[in-house]
Amino acid sequence: MSVLRLQASRLIRPASAPSARVWSKGYASSVHGNDPKIIEEEKQRNLSGNQDSSAPHKEHAPGWNEHLASDSEAAVKADQATKPGKPGKDLQDATVERE
Structure with a gap:
């Protein structure tokens, strides 16, 4: 092959990109x-009935x-x-009550 053909083939051939590792967390993400x-700590907390003090949804979904x-x-x-009505109003009221 001539030098011109080699240079021409390099222009036509796509440059290969280095492969990169892709780390997948799976199909679903979680807290x-x-x-x-x-998982075991939270499972034991649920089984013992000791709900975290900062747990959301205590009023309508205990546990x-x-x-x-x-x-x-x-x-x-x-x-x-979420409750019906003005969004954020209950949060504002709860914040005012705590202060």
């Missing part, structure tokens, strides 16, 4: 991140543990927890 230690749920389950639970 616990599939950490077995966190709900967001740490054991997927992100989509937590989003659905949050959407279902």
Whole structure:
């Protein structure tokens, strides 16, 4: 092959890109991140009935543990927890009561 053909073939051939590792978390993400230690701690907390003091949805879903749920389950639970009426009004009232 001549030098011109080699140079021409390099122009036509696409340059190969270095492969990159892709780390997948799986199909669903979650608060616990599939950490077995966190899952076991939260499971034991639920079984003993000791709900975290900062747990959301205590009023309408006692025992709900967001740490054991997927992100989509937590989003659905949050959407279902909203009260009818002006959004944020109950949060404002609760904040004023605490101060």
